[in-house]
Amino acid sequence: MKTLTTFAERSTTPDIDYPRPDRLVSGNPTRTTWNHYESDGVSSGLWDCEPGAWRIAFAEGKDEFFHVLSGCIRITDAGGTAREFGPGDACVIPAGFTGLFEVLSHVRKHYVIIDRAAMHT
Secondary structure (H helix, E strand, O other): OOOOOOHHHOOOOOEEEOOOOOOEEEOOOOEEEEEEEEEOOEEEEEEEEOOEEEEEEOOOOEEEEEEEEEEEEEEEEOOOOEEEEOOOOEEEEOOOOEEEEEEEEEEEEEEEEEEHHHHOO
C-alpha cells in the first residue's frame, strides 16, 4: 500500500555539506539537507543554509523546484540576470543552468529534485 510522506512526521537524519572549494565565491556556508523522500529519480525535503555564495552548474536532465520558507537568496544566471527569492517565493532551476547562488540571509526552503538520469537506471 502506498502511503503519504508527511515532512513534519519524518525523523530524517540531516546531511551536512559545504560548497566545493573550486566553486566557492564567499563564506563557507554550512548546508543542511533533510531528504524526506526519494524514489525513481525524484527527491524532496528541506534545505537550510548559512550566508555565502558559490557557482552552480546543474546537470543535464536534473531540475529543481524550490519554495523559500525563510531567509533570502539571489540566483544570477550566466548572462548576469539576478533574481531574489524570499519567504513565499518559488522557482524552478532548469537542467543545464549555470550561475551564481547566493544566500543573503540564513535560508530554509522546501525542494523537489527530478533527476531524469536516475529514472532510467
